[in-house]
Amino acid sequence: MSEVANGIYKYSFTTYDVTKEYAIYVDGGATLDNTDRYQYSSNANEGTDTFIETAVWDAQSSAHVGTGTFGKELVDIGTTVDALPTTATITSSVWDSLASSYTVAGSFGEKVGRKLLTVGKFLGLK
Numbered sequence: 001m002s003e004v005a006n007g008i009y010k011y012s013f014t015t016y017d018v019t020k021e022y023a024i025y026v027d028g029g030a031t032l033d034n035t036d037r038y039q040y041s042s043n044a045n046e047g048t049d050t051f052i053e054t055a056v057w058d059a060q061s062s063a064h065v066g067t068g069t070f071g072k073e074l075v076d077i078g079t080t081v082d083a084l085p086t087t088a089t090i091t092s093s094v095w096d097s098l099a100s101s102y103t104v105a106g107s108f109g110e111k112v113g114r115k116l117l118t119v120g121k122f123l124g125l126k
Contacts, residue, residue, distance in 0.1 A: 022043050026038070
């Protein structure tokens, strides 16, 4: 690839094949906003579903890091989901907790504990 002038570059295909589709994806650099930074073109009909599908689904997620972009949001969602506790962790946190730790007045844990204590005394378990 060689510079023509003023940041405009060209690439000359030595064996251009009209039966092949060529796609070009350009990163203009971090100093540009994402609207101007990333550009693409092709010798195919850019409006086709296949071209758009490939441009979207085969794009590298690492290229979509601009604050406020949809791509950045998807990357962040994946990171957030990966950080969530597993069902095993949640289950053990609930079922392995001491009943005596649920004492906040009016809480579900306090009411269940009080009822179980009353039933336990009634049955002679306590």
